Amino acid sequence: MRVGPLPLALAVLGALGCASHTEPIVLQYPVPPARAQPSPQPVQTIGYTIVDARDGSARALGSLERKRFEAGQLSGWVAGALQAEVPAGIRFEAIAPGTAWPGWHVTLCMRKAYILGLADTKSANVVLEAEFWQGRKRVRTAIRRGRSASINWTGSDAEAESALNSALARCVGALMADLQQTIAAGASGLMSRAERLRG
C-alpha cells in the first residue's frame, strides 16, 4: 500500500486527536476585467431573482481532507457570477421575488453547491435550476450542473473557493446559453406570429 508523505502527515495529525475542523468561508466570484469595447448591439435588460434552496443545513459546503467548509447565503455569490458571465447585449438587473417584470426575467434556484475530496483530487459541484419568464409567462425551465475536478494541493480556503468558482462559472455559462436560446426562440416565435398575421 502506498503511503505518501502528505497522507502520512495527515494520519499522524489525525492520530493526535482528529485535527478536523470547520472553516467558514466567504465566497466571492472574481470580477472580470472590463470589456475593451462596448457591445455594438442594443442592450436588453433582463431581471433576475436568486433563491438559495439547498437541502438540509444551508451552510455546509462540503469538505477537503479534514477541513469542512461552510458559508451563509450564496445568492450574492451567484449574482456576482451572473454579472461577470453576462453575454454581450444583455444587462442583468436584480428584482425582488414576486415583483412584476414586464420583459424577460429569470429565477435562479440554488440546488447544490459543495466540494469534496477524492484521493488527491478535489471536485466541486454547483447545480442551479432556472426558470425563464417573459412577463407573466414561464417559457422554459432548465437545471444545469457545473463541475470542476483538479488536483488538491493544500486543501486551502483559496483552493476550495477557486474550484467552486470554476464549477459556478460552468453552470452559469450553460444557463447563459439557455437564456440566449430561449430569448432567440421567443423572438423568432413572435416574428413568425407577426408574419402569419400579415399573411
Next chain:
Amino acid sequence: MRLFVWVSVITLCGAGCATTNRIAIGPKAQSALGSAQPVVGLDQQEIAADINRSNISAATGGGLIFALVDAAVDSAQAKKAEAAVTPVRDALLDYNFGARFSGDLADTLRDIPWLKGQKVVVQSPASPDLVKEWVDRSPADGLLLLRTRYRFSPDFKAITILVDATLLARSAALAQAAATKRDGVPATFANSFGVVLPLPDAGKLGRDQAAAKWAEGHGAAARAALDLGAREMAAMIAFDLEQPQDDPSLTKSAATVTAPMVMRGELVGAARIKAMVVRTGEGRSWVRAVTGELWSVPAT
C-alpha cells in the same frame, strides 16, 4: 454457511478518532440514561464516488517520481469517477438521503425507551469542533451521533453506506458512566455500521455502464438501493444499541469473509476477516466482525 461478502471495515483511524471496537451501553450508563437526542451527521450533499488507488510507488520501492506518478494516476481516475457519477447525481437531484434515513431512524428507534419521542435531527457539517456544541445544546441526557457517509464502490457495482455511531454524554451522571471519549466528549456507546447494496444484474458491466444502469429511469435502482440501505442501517443501529457488550449472537455462526478496508471513508485495500452471522432474512445477512462492527450484506 458460505458468504461472499462485500464488507468494508473502518479501521486504523488512530487514537482519538472513531475506533473499530464496539462499546456497548453498560448497566451503569443504562440507569443514568433518561433520554438521548439522535443526530445524523451528514457532510455529503450527493452520493460520492470512489477509486482504487494507484500503487506504483509501493511496487517499485517508493521515491518521489513514483509518488508523483501515483498522484497523477489517482487524479485521472478520480476525474473519470466524478464524471461517471454525474448522471446518477442528476437523476437523484430530488432524492434526500438524509431525510429518508432520519425518517427510518425515527421509526426504528421509537421502541427504545430512552429515545422515545425524540426527533431525529440531520446536521451538516458534522466536524468534531461542532459536536461539543451540539452536546451542550441538547435537551436530553445524551446525544446519539450518527456520522453517515454513502458512496459507490470504485467499479460502481455497489453502494456502501457507512455510519459511525456514538452516544455522547451531556448529563454528569451519564458522563460518569462513560467508558471512553469521542470528539473530546465522554461516550457510553460506540460502534461502526455498514450496508452493502450491489447493483442487480451488474455482471460484467464496466464502470460507466454500471453508473448508467444506476441512473436509468430517474435513478430507480439507486433510489431503491438507498431506500433499502437506510432501512437496514436504521434497523441495525436500533438492534445494536440494545445488545450487551458480550453479544450472544456472536457465537451463533462464523465465516471468513473478504473485506475491502476503508480508512476515513477511503478504500485502502482488502483483507480476509472473520465475521459472525447475526441474522439472515429477506435476502440479506447481518454479520458482525470480531471487533464488533455490524454489517448488512447480500446473503448468497
